[in-house]
Amino acid sequence: MPVMIRALISVVMLAGFYVLALVQLIAGLAFAIWIGSVTSGVIAAKFGIAVFLATVWAVGYGTWKALRTKRPEPNGLPLPRTTAPYLWAMVDHLAAVVGTRPPDEIYLVPDVNAAVEERSKLMGLIAGRRYMYIGMPLLQAFTVAQLRSVLAHELGHYSGRHTRLAGVTYRGRMALERTISHIGSGNVAGWIFRGYGRLYVMVHNAVSRRQELEADLASVQVAGRDAAASALRESKALSAAFAFYLNRYVGPGLEAGYAPADLFAGFGELLRARADEIAELRTDQPDGEQSVWDTHPPLGIRLAAITAAPESAVPVDNRPAWVLIPAPDRAGIALQQRILNAEKLTVLPWDQFTAAAASARLQENMDGLLRTVSRAVNQPVPHVGAVLDHIAAGRLDDIAAPIFPEATRRESRKLFAKPLTALLSLAAVRSGAARWQHSWTGATRLVGPDGTELDLSDIAELAVDPATIEEARRQLAQRGIDVAAATHVEQRATARRAEIYAGILNMKVNKKRSDVLILSHGLLLVPSVAKLKAMTARRRMAQWIESGDPRPLATTEGNRFIAYEDIAVAQVVSKFPVKYELTLHNGEKVEIRWSTESEEQANGSEVLAQALRAANND
Incomplete structure (x- = not known):
């Protein structure tokens, strides 16, 4: 079926959604009139208002919000024509070949992706300003031919005016999602709308998948089959490599408040150092299974379609794609400055950045361990030296038991040597007796002054035995390790x-209305909004869950974070309504119970139950 017909069907189905709302309204009002004829007018009026809110109001509000939604401003580095004339010349040529107008602006972005976006009006019916986004990693790893292929694909979405209707369906989908989100789960109208919405999404996604295949043909037309196929494979491998790079090398440092001096140069180093591993990713068997919920065809289907497409006799340009912009190194640094808040980050050369990140992560882990030790001995443990003092005083069983609850006493003593090794490693770093060694091909290593790997496990094994702990102290001193240098920094758990x-809205926490967010590390309690602002409450909870980041909320005055590690016992004291009683290690009791207003999001009740069961097991 031609893509235009599919898109037209999608638009017709969008109109059908509003017809469905009207039909429900008419049916509901007719039922209300009938009720009025057999009961009092007050009951009929209440029913009519409920029907109106469940249909016309919900649909109208969702559509209004979708129309008013403004897309965020581009988050990247603008590349004007005067700055990147070669890139613009290529893009102009590609647009002419695929039969569409070129973008009005081009932005360099920090993603393994390229895209073209049009800020259309009136739900996509009126064309607007057009933007092209090119990922910096693509410029670093692609050839010019591969980049031509990817950009032609994105521009190909706008050839033949396919996306004029796609803009309508995109905005329409937003309206549907917002409408459905404002209808309660127990509303009968909501059941009908959700079923229709799923059907609409299936049709919408079918249109999207077909458009992707047609855009791939534009790639072949301007770059040839080999370039188009290799660009798809390279994109998949590059995405995996960049995600690994961010998680392994960049993320820990950013979370600790540091930034590398050159973010994208580091990725270039990784690509060169791990070239063999990335080459293996390119040869992975592409996925060929397709779901009706997919917006893109599987890679296997796309590659097969490209192979079957007529070949295009175009010259292959195997120059690196970065030749299309002047001074790519400076462009990478400028992009980094735009996407990272440099004012709140300490910028360091890569070796120092890696060392600072590794020390911060180790410190955080050791702070958690020292908090556990403090609870076990019922007094503050200011540094690693104090841990050794408690072991020497015969408190090792008390210390190790909560860390290894399923082990016997003898087993837990031996097992404690491993976390103690980490504590001693932190002391070595803080004493200047060890340093972190950066590597692009492996994990960061702890090395001594001579550059050889530092392993303190033998000393830790001596330290967990009261008979040899003094020998452990002697060897530590001999290596220049001051055990008091590794201090306890974060004495309370944070988010x-x-x-x-x-999340769960409107629970009663110690008899006060609170929204409860269930986190990976604890519970976050936020005072509920006024009862008359139910939509606001649902919307802000959805936004919190979507963001995934509780840190701003956890540090807001009036909110409270309860770490799972601070919970001594969590028990269910009532099943209807559900009521939990948390007993914290400091003796405080916290009661959390459902109320008639409570409303869960993202399976909040089940997630809360699982989290508290896990807290008990810990």
Whole structure:
């Protein structure tokens, strides 16, 4: 079926959604009139208002919000024509070949992606300003031919005016999602709307998949089959490599408040150092299974379609894609400055950045361990030296038991040597007796002054035995390791690395209305909004869950974070309504119970139950 017909069907189905709302309204009002004829007018009026809110109001509000939604401003580095004339010349040529107008602006962005976006008006019916986004990693890893292929694909979406209707369906989908989100889960109208919405999404996605295949043909037309196919494979491998790079090398440092001096140069180093591993990613068998919920065809289907397409006799340009912009190194640094808040980050050369990140991560882990030790001995443990003092005083069983609850006493003593090794490693770093060694091909290593790997596990094994702990102290001193240098910094658990899993609105926490966010590391309690602002409450909860980052909320005055590690016992004291009683290690009791107003999001009740069961097991 031609893509235009599919898109037209999608638009017709969008109109059908509003017809469905009208039909429900008419049916509901007719039912209300009938009720009025057999009961009092007050009951009929209440029913009519409920029907109106469930249909016309919900649909109208969702559509209004979709029409008013403004897309965020481009987050990237603008590349005007005067700055990147060669890139613009290529883009102009590609647009002419695929039969569409070129973008009005081009932005360099920090993603393994390229895209063309049009800020259309009136739900996509009126064309608007057009933007092209090119990922810096693509310029670093692609050839010119591969980049031509990818950009032709994105411009190809706008040839034949396909996306004029796609703009309508895109905005329409937003309206549907917003409409459905404002209808309660128990509303009968909501059941009908959700079913229709799923059907609409299936049709919409079918249009999207077909458009992707047609845009791939534009890639072949301007770059040839080999370039088009290799660009798809390279994109997949590059996405995996960039995600690994951010998670392994960049993320820990950013979370600790540091930034590398040159973010994208580091990625270039990784590509060169791990070239063999990335080459293996390119040869992975492409996925060929397709779902009705996919917006893009699987890679296997796309590659097969490209192979079957007529070949295009175009010269192959194997120059690196970065030749299309002047001074790519400076462009990478300028892009980094735009996407990272340099004012709040300490910028360091890569070796120092890696060392600072590794020390911060180790410190955070050791702070958690020292908090556990402090609870076990019922007094503050200011540094690693104090841990050794407690072991020497015969408190090792008390210390190790909460860390290894399923082990016997003898087993837990031996097992404690491993976390103690980490504590001693932190002391070595803080004493200047060890340093972190950066590597693009492997993990960061802890090395001594001579550059050889530092392993303190033998000393830790001596330290967990009261009979040899003094020998452990002697060897530590001989290596220049001051055990008091590794101090306890974060003495209370925070939500710094936590993620938001789910939430429940309007629970009663110690008899006060509170929204409860269930995090990976604990519970976050936020005072509920006024009862008359139910939509506002649902919307802000959805935004919190979507963001996944609880840190701003956790540090807001009036909110409270309860770490799972601070919970001694969590028990269900009532099943209807559900009521939990948390007993914290400091003896405080916190009661959390459902109320008649409570409403979960993202399976909040189940996630909360699982989290508290896990807290008990810990």
